[in-house]
Amino acid sequence: MGAILGGVALILLGQWIGNPEALANPNDPFAAFRALANILYVSGVAVMLTGVGWTLQTWARA
Structure with missing residues (x-):
């Protein structure tokens, strides 16, 4: 689950870098920081x- 969310975060970061206006309103100076x-x-x-x-996987082996 964590790896999936990590992938989503990387996709969002790539989207934001590639097209900043997609995730942030250009008229709001703080929108980029919120994104x-x-x-x-x-x-x-x-x-x-x-x-x-x-951690759970490591404990299961012990």
Whole structure:
């Protein structure tokens, strides 16, 4: 699940770099920061889920 969300975050980042107006309103000076914050949020959740999955898998072997 974490890897899937990580992939989604990378897709969003690529979308934002390729076409900034798709994720951010050019008339709002803070829209780019909100778009970047959302991408970082998805990335953070992906990292946490990957860590939890890795931990559970490691504990299952013990």
